[in-house]
Amino acid sequence: MNHEHLKPAAEGLRTRVFQIIFESDTPLAKGFDIVLIGVILTSVLVVMLESIPSLRDDYGAWFIRLEWGFTLLFTFELAVRLYCLERPWQYLKSFYGIIDLVAILPTWLALLVPGSQSLVVVRLLRTLRIFRVLRLMEFVGEGRLLIGALLRSSHQIFLFLFTVFMLVTIFASLVYLIEPEEAGFTSIPTAIYWAVVTLTTVGYGDITPVTPLGQAISVLVMLIGYSIIAVPTGVFSAEVIRSIRADRYSEEACPGCGHDRHERSARYCLKCGTWLDETTPDPRLADKTREDGKTTPRADDEDDAPPDH
Structure with missing residues (x-):
């Protein structure tokens, strides 16, 4: 995130706090960001551990204390961020401002809606600050190149997915007519689920054809899955290569x-x-x-x- 549009509220203490929190040019500011990222990762780890029943039964009280401790800490941090800004609402409307606000809301909402504290895993998004801390913004440009290539190949990918959907529906309808209900094919949507699982070669095995003709169709669907799985990858790769060449080479x-x-x-x-x-x-x-x-x-x-x- 670019903080050039943000300004400290006044000279003195607020300016010094602004330089520590919103900048990463000094060792103190960079250390603050690294510590903050470590605390964010720790809070997310606590939420994950709290979801394990055995750990929750043994250490549930400690998990609650830690979660409230992290929430109070992040609430205080957000208040300090707003305190040192000339226009606090401008920051709250920014990407990181919204993430900072959403990161503390689930725990406070848990007072009204039990169970909503599990949503604090959104704090993981706050680790995106590492791009600013370690000055990895050039990777953002690479990400934009990939997103641009994906958008330019969206029509081909949509046509491919539509074709796959038609094939899945046709094969699912055939198997639904061929297989008995005892095999698990109780409806066409259930058969479509089986066809998608088979076409993607996942093969859960919860629904399988039992007739020779149904098994032959399964083999055909799996072979088609292997043959077409490279189509969207090839389309996207070709668009990425075209984008790289367009950025690197001139057409003059x-x-x-x-x-x-x-x-x-x-x-x-x-x-x-x-x-x-x-x-x-x-x-x-x-x-x-x-x-x-x-x-x-x-x-x-x-x-x-x-x-x-």
């Missing part, structure tokens, strides 16, 4: 030979060595012109030279 053709697969940082043609930027002169020609001007004597200099005796 060489003015000399017409070759159009140059890296964006390239200055000369890979094939013929022609200067690619037609808006500026070739520095090699300028250097050569200057060198020729220095080494070649001028005609008037030759006329002024003294005659040989």
